[in-house]
Amino acid sequence: MSTLTSNELEDLQTFLKxxxxxxxxxxxxxxxxxxxxxxxxPVLLEVLQRTYSRDGLPGLADQLCRVEELWQSEDGAGGSDDAGLPGLEASLGQLDLLLQEIRQDQQP
Incomplete structure (x- = not known):
């Protein structure tokens, strides 16, 4: 199984923050x-590292997309304040684009 390098973990941590x-x-x-x-x-990164080891970069990106979708649905369920929704839609779109690029890179 593959693991993220220390530089990749640093990049992931920066991205998450x-x-x-x-x-x-x-x-x-x-x-x-x-x-x-x-x-x-470090614990959050460990969870994501396990996903990467099991499912590779597409799996990691997919997991982060699912988190974004969860948050977006939670925000939508509140119904009282939609002011932050455009920002969430933009970040979800960016994660979807990243996942799409990763999948295209892995096709033969």
Whole structure:
């Protein structure tokens, strides 16, 4: 099974922090979505590392897309404040594009 290099883990951590900040979410929100044992970044990265080892980069991107979809549905279920929705749609679109590019790169 493959594992992320230390540089890739650093890049993933930077991405996660930027993503959380952009979406107005916290590490606690990510912990709940990933069903991780702690909100600490090393634990969150470990969960994502396991996904990468099992399913590769497409699986990792797919998992992050599912988290984004979950958050978007939670925000939509509230119904009272749609002000943040365009930002969520934009970030979900970016994750979908990333997943699409990864899948295209892996096709023979």
């Amino acid at each position: 930027d993503w959380l900040r952009h979406t107005g979410r916290t590490q606690a929100d990510l912990r709940r979505a990933l069903q991780a044992g702690s909100i600490r970044m």
